[in-house]
Amino acid sequence: xxxxxxxxxxxxxxxxxxxxxxxxxxxxxxxxxxxxxxxxxxxxxxxxxxxxxxxxxxxxxxxxxxxxxxxxxxxxxxxxxxxxxxxxxxxxxxxxxxxxxxxxxxxxxxxxxxxxxxxxxxxxxxxxxxxxxxxxxxxxxxxxxxxxxxxxxxxxxxxxxxxxxxxxxxxxxxxxxxxxxxxxxxxxxxxxxxxxxxxxxxxxxxxxxxxxxxxxxxxxxxxxxxxxxxxxxxxxxxxxxxxxxxxxxxxxxxxxxxxxx
Ligand SMILES: NC(=O)c1ccc[n+]([C@@H]2O[C@H](COP(=O)([O-])OP(=O)(O)OC[C@H]3O[C@@H](n4cnc5c(N)ncnc54)[C@H](OP(=O)(O)O)[C@@H]3O)[C@@H](O)[C@H]2O)c1
Numbered sequence: 001x002x003x004x005x006x007x008x009x010x011x012x013x014x015x016x017x018x019x020x021x022x023x024x025x026x027x028x029x030x031x032x033x034x035x036x037x038x039x040x041x042x043x044x045x046x047x048x049x050x051x052x053x054x055x056x057x058x059x060x061x062x063x064x065x066x067x068x069x070x071x072x073x074x075x076x077x078x079x080x081x082x083x084x085x086x087x088x089x090x091x092x093x094x095x096x097x098x099x100x101x102x103x104x105x106x107x108x109x110x111x112x113x114x115x116x117x118x119x120x121x122x123x124x125x126x127x128x129x130x131x132x133x134x135x136x137x138x139x140x141x142x143x144x145x146x147x148x149x150x151x152x153x154x155x156x157x158x159x160x161x162x163x164x165x166x167x168x169x170x171x172x173x174x175x176x177x178x179x180x181x182x183x184x185x186x187x188x189x190x191x192x193x194x195x196x197x198x199x200x201x202x203x204x205x206x207x208x209x210x211x212x213x214x215x216x217x218x219x220x221x222x223x224x225x226x227x228x229x230x231x232x233x234x235x236x237x238x239x240x241x242x243x244x245x246x247x248x249x250x251x252x253x254x255x256x257x258x259x260x261x
Contacts (some may be wrong), residue, residue, distance in 0.1 A: 002026060002027070002028055003026070003027050003028070003069040003070065003082075004027065004028040004029075004030065004061075004065050004066075004068040004069055004070070005022050005027045005028070005030070005068065005069060005070040005071070005072065005218075005248060006027055006030045006032065006058070006061060006068050006070070006071045006072065006109070006112070006134075007019055007022070007029060007030070007032065007072045007074055008032045008033065008035055008046065008048055008072065008073055008074050008075040008101070008105055009032070009048075009074040009075030009076060010029070010031035010032060010033055010040065010074070011031070011033035011034070011035045011036065011037050011040070012033075012037065012055055012076060012171055012209060012212060013032060013168075013170030013171055013172055014165075014170055014207050015031070015033070015074045015075070016037075016207075017071060017207040017208045017211035018074065018211045018215070019031050019040070019118050020208075020211070021039070021208070021211040021212055021214075021215045022215060025215060026047075027070075028042065028065060028122075028227040029041065029042060029136065030042045030044060030061045030065065030068070031044070032044050032045075032046035032048075032057050032075070033045075033046060034039070034046070034047050035174065039079055040243060042061075042064075042065075044057040044060050044061060045057065047160055048075045048097060048100075048101030048102075048104060048105060049096040049100065049101055049248065050104075051104045051107075054101075054104040054105055054107075054108050055104075055108055055110075058108035058109070058112045059110070061112060062111075062112050067112060067113060067135070068112055068113060068114065068117065069113070069114055069116070069117055069118065069216060070110060070113075070117060070118045070119075070120065071106075071113060071117070071118070071119050071120070072108035072120045072121075072122065072214075072218075073101075073102045073105045073106065073109075073119070073120065073121045073122060073144075074122040075097060075101055075105075076097060076098050076101075076122065076124075077093070077094055077097045077098065077175060077176070077177060078094075078134075078137050078172055078173070078174065078175070078176030078177065078192075079091070079093075079094040079136045079137050079140075080133050080134050080137065080176055080177070080178055080179075080193070080194075081133060081177075081178055081179030081181075081190065082112075082179070082180075082181060082184060082186045082190065082261045083133070083135045083136065085179065085181045086107065086136060086179055087179055090179055091136055093177060094136055094137065094140055094177060095136075095140055095145040098137075098141065098144060098164035099140050099143050099144060099147070102121060102144050102147065102148075103147060105195040105196070106119060106148070106151055108258055109158075110158065113158055114138070115157050115185050116157065116158075116159070117157075117158055117159070117161045118146070118160070118161070118218065118223065119151070119152075119156065119158050119160045119161075120160075120161055120162075120163060120214070120217075120218060121144055121145070121148045121160075121161070121162045121163065122165070122214075123141045123144050123145050123148075123162045123163065123164045123165055124137070124138075124141040124164055124166075125164045125165060125166040125228060125229075125230065125233035125236065125237070126138040126141055126146050127141035127142040127144070127162075127164055128164070128236070128237055128240055129236065129240050129248055129249075129252050130249060130252060131252055131256050132252070132253050132254070132256055133186075133190060133193060133256075139185075141164075144162065145162045146151070146228070148160050148161075148162050148225075149162070149225055152225065159222075159223045160223070160225070161217070161223040161224060161226065161227060161228050162225065162227075163214055163217060163226075163227045164207060164226065164227065164228045164229065164233070164237075165205065165210050165228075165229035165230060165233070166204075166228075166229065166230030166232060166233035167200070167203070167205065167230075168204055168205045168206075168207050168210050169194070169202075169204035169205065169206060169207060169209050171200055171231070173197045173198065173201070176197075178194065179221075193256075200248060200252065205229070205230055210229055214229070219224060239251075
């Protein structure tokens with residue numbers, strides 16, 4: 001029987017690649033986002049920062065397709081800038097999308113998934129170690145992991161996993177919420193980091209390949225609570241398990257641009 005998957009943030013980036021891979025493999029794909037770039041078969045308008053909007057989208061899906069097999073919490077936004085000067089409006093927007101949006105989706109999914117259905121969160125390799133100027137993004141993704149794992153202990157009828165990819169070549173960087181305070185001594189360094197983000201695009205993972213990996217994970221007989229995608233990021237994850245916190249932070253500060261070059 002044909003399976004149904006719901007993907008949030010399916011209008012672009014990784015979500016759009018996921019929608020294509022699942023469709024190719026015979027799934028009925030329900031695509032949720034605020035915009036419809038066209039060509040989406042089963043588009044449902046959804047702003048994940050509004051609980052009403054998420055509920056309405058899932059009601060629509062249930063009415064049309066019945067209970068679903070899989071829900072992928074993919075909608076997300078990056079945020080970067082100096083933590084001490086981050087405008088609270090920007091910080092709230094990131095939390096609203098990455099954490100509360102995921103909570104509203106998980107709540108709606110609990111009522112829409114079949115028994116034994118699966119809830120997959122797209123988190124980030126950034127969830128495991130502090131990064132300079134990306135503290136809030138890392139915090140939202142670390143919080144997402146913990147929320148999903150707590151949820152899975154409460155809902156034994158739903159299989160839950162958190163998938164943490166490293167950097168992927170999507171419009172994520174352009175869509176990232178940035179704050180650079182021109183008057184701050186950190187401004188030049190932040191601009192250098194922003195330039196590096198752009199220059200490093202070629203080194204990022206191909207979204208289609210990442211989507212195929214995620215599809216493969218979703219087909220496993222049993223899900224682990226955590227998957228990391230990208231060899232470099234698996235290595236960092238292991239490293240942070242063995243290095244003292246101070247050493248790991250010094251390494252992250254050097255590699256991710258906090259120190260003068
Ligand atoms: N790219 C990376 O390097 C990377 C690495 C690790 C993890 N991730 C995670 O992967 C996921 C997908 O990111 P991406 O790289 O594909 O980024 P992206 O290209 O910027 O796409 C983000 C998607 O989220 C949707 N979205 C944003 N705000 C939304 C809202 N309020 N309600 C509903 N949908 C919303 C956008 O659709 P609309 O604007 O149409 O609503 C879009 O489809 C995110 O959770 C991100 O944190 C990305």
